[in-house]
Amino acid sequence: MTATATSARSDLSELGRSETALRTFLHGLPGVDQVGAEQRAAQLGTRSIKTTAKAEAIDLAIRMVDLTTLEGADTPGKVRALAAKALRPDPSDPSCPHVGAVCVYPAMVPHVAEVLAGSGVHLASVATAFPSGQAPLEIKLADTRAAVAAGADEIDMVINRGAFLAGRFKEVYDEIVATKEACGDAHLKVILETGELATYDNVRRASWLAMLAGGDFIKTSTGKVPVAATLPVTLVMLEAVRDFRAATGRQVGVKPAGGIKTTKDAIKYLVMVNETVGPDWLDPDWFRFGASSLLNDLLMQRTKLTTGVYAGPDYFTLD
C-alpha cells in the first residue's frame, strides 16, 4: 500500500508539467452518470436526523459556517458586526460554539482581523479577481498577497473557467500553483464555480485539477451565479477528495457555498459527508459551509431543541 501510494504520488505530481499529460489524466477519470448521481444525492437527503443526532449536527454545522458577506456595499462597520457575530453567534447561550471563519473581500480584511485576533475563528478572504477571475495573473496574485498581508489565513480563489472550458487545463493548473505560492502559509480554497462548469464530469475533472495543483480545499461556488451549491455537485466533489486521498495520501477539504439556507439543508450535507467520505471529514478543518443566512436558522433550530419552542426572528441577532 505505502509503496503504491508513494509511486502514485510521484506520478501525479508530474502531471502538471504537460498539457497532454493533464488532459489524458483528467479525461481518463471514470465518468459520472448524471441520473445516478442525482438519485444518490436525493436518497441521502431522505435520512431522518432527530433528537440527539440533530443537536450534534447543528453544533457541528455552526462550527463549519464560513460566515460570509461579499457585497459592494460592505463597510468596516458591517464586517466588524459580522465578525462579532462569528465569535458569539448566540449571545444568550455561552454553550453555542463559534463559527469556522468569516469570509470577506480583501479590502475588509484588516477590519475583521482586529475583531477576530486570537479567537480561533479563521479569517478567509476571496481573492484573484473574485468572482469572475477575469484579470491578468499578476493582478490576481497581488490581490492574494494583499489579503494575506492584511491578516487573512484562508484564501478563496476562483479558477479560470474560461481557460478550463476552452480545454487549457495547464493554464488553470499553473494559476492555482502560483496562487498557492502567493498564499504562503494561508490555506487555499479553490472555487470551481460548478454552476458554470455545467456537467458533473467537468466538476470531477476540475476537482482533481485543483487538488493536483495543491489546493487545500475545493469549493463549489462564488454565490454570484444563478446555480450555486447543490447536493449532487457536492457528492461528486466528495467522491473526488476521497479518491484523491486514496491515491496520494493527502486529505483535501470541501466547501459547498451559496444557496444553503436552512438547517434541514445543512444536515443533508452532513449526512452526505458522513456516508460518502466518513467521519474524517466531519470537522471544520475539512468541511465548511459558505453561507450567511444559514447561521440564524441553525441558531433558531438549536434554541428550539433546547427550549422546545420556536423563538421569533427578533430573538436572533441581525448581522
Place this chain on the structure above:
Amino acid sequence: MFEYAPAPESRSVVDIKPSYGLFVDGAFVDPTDGGSFKSVNPASEEVLAEIAEAGNEDVDRAVRAARTAYEKVWGPMPGRDRAKYLFRIARIIQERSRELAVLESLDNGKPIKESRDVDLPLVAAHFFYYAGWADKLPYAGFGPDPKPLGVAAQVIPWNFPLLMLAWKIAPALAAGNTVVLKPAETTPLTALLFAEICQQADLPAGVVNIVTGAGDTGRALVEHPGVDKVAFTGSTEVGKAIARAVAGTRKKLTLELGGKAANIVFDDAPIDQAVEGIVNGIFFNQGHVCCAGSRLLVQESVADRVLESLKRRMAQLRVGDPLDKNTDIGAINSAAQLAKIRELSEVGAAEGAERWSPPCELPERGFWFAPTIFTGVTQAHRIAREEIFGPVLSVLTFRTPAEAVEKANNTPYGLSAGIWTDKGSRILWTADRLRAGVVWANTFNKFDPTSPFGGYKESGYGREGGRHGLEGYLNV
C-alpha cells in the same frame, strides 16, 4: 462519529385486528372449516394477527361470487364506469398510503423507506394507469372490441405483497374481469386492508375476492374449474406445477417466476453510480426481488477497483428495525427463507468462493441476514446458478463484451439484466444480445406501470404492465 438517533415511523397509524376472515362477495366471512394461521412480524417474531385459512369450499364460494359479479355487474359495465372505481381505489390508496406502508413493513420486514418511497407510489400509479385503459380497450391494439376472460385466479408472492396485488388486480379489473386473489401466507395483511379499501370505494360485491391460505389454498384456486385465467408470480418450481395443472384446460396462463440476473459492469462504467446500482440491484428489499441483480459480471480490468468501492459502500448499509426511517436493509421475510439463504451461502463457501460481509450487528430476535458478497465465483458454482432470493451477491469477471453476454445468458432464467457503460453504442449492442425481459442501462430495479415486465425461459411468460399487460386479461 455522527450517529443517527432512532427515527421510528409510528405504528399507531395502522389498526391491526386480532383476526381476519376471508373477503368473499364484498364481505369478510369465516372459513367453512374454521382453519387459521398466524402472520408474524419477521423483525420481531411477534404475532400480528390470526388469518383465516380458505379450504376448497371457501375457494369455491369465492369463485362463484366472482362469476356472478362478472356476469351480472362488472362484465356488462361500461369501461368508463369501471374506470371510476379504479380511479377511486387509486386515490384511496394514496390517501391511506402511510397506513399501508407501515403495515407492509410490519408484515413483510422491508424498510419503511422502501414501502413508503417505492412500493406505495407504484401501487397507486398502477391503479391510476390501468384506470386510464378501462374505457380505451379498443385502442390497445387487440382488435376493435376485445372482451374480458371472466374470472381470474391470482396467486402472488410475499416480496412485494401490495405491489404484486396491484400488478394483478388493476389490469384484470380494467379489462372487465373479476378476481379471486390469494396473497402469500406470510404477508396477507395489506391485501386484507386492500379489501377494506374496496369496501370503502363501494366496489360492487364479488368483483374482488381475497382468499388467504398457503399452498393448498393456492392449488384449490388455480385448479378450480370455474376459473378462466390463472396469473402467478412466485418460484419457478411452483410455476411449473401450475403450468402442469392448467395444461389441457381452457384457462389462460401468465407466469412471472424466478431470476438470476446479470449486472454487467464494463471498464468504462461510471464507477460510483455503478456501485450504487449494484447495491440497489441486490440489496433492495433484502434481495427478495425476482429481478435482483444477483450475479455481478465485472470486467476483469476494473474488478479490484469496483469491489473496493462496493465493499466501502456496503459498510454504510444500515441493517435493522424496518420501521426506522434510516434503515436500508430490513428483516428476511420468514424463518424458512432465512434457512434457504443460509444453506446456499454455506454451499458457496464450501465450493470455494470467498465470502465477505461488512461488520454489522444484527438484532437478536427476528430473521436477519447480513449483506454478503461472494468473490471468485465461476459459472460452475451453485451460487452463480440458483436463485438465492436474499442479500447475497455472486461476483464473476469477464474479459470481453462477447464473454459478458455469453455468461449473462448462460442461465435457465431470463428476467432482467443491467448494463453499466458510458458508451451508448455498447449499451445497444449488449441489450440486443441479452435474453432477458427487462434490460436496464446505467440503472437498476426501475419500475413503471407503463413499462411491460416479464421473463424469458424459466423466468416465465406473459407480460405485466403497460399496454402489453392487458393482453393477459383479454380474449385475444
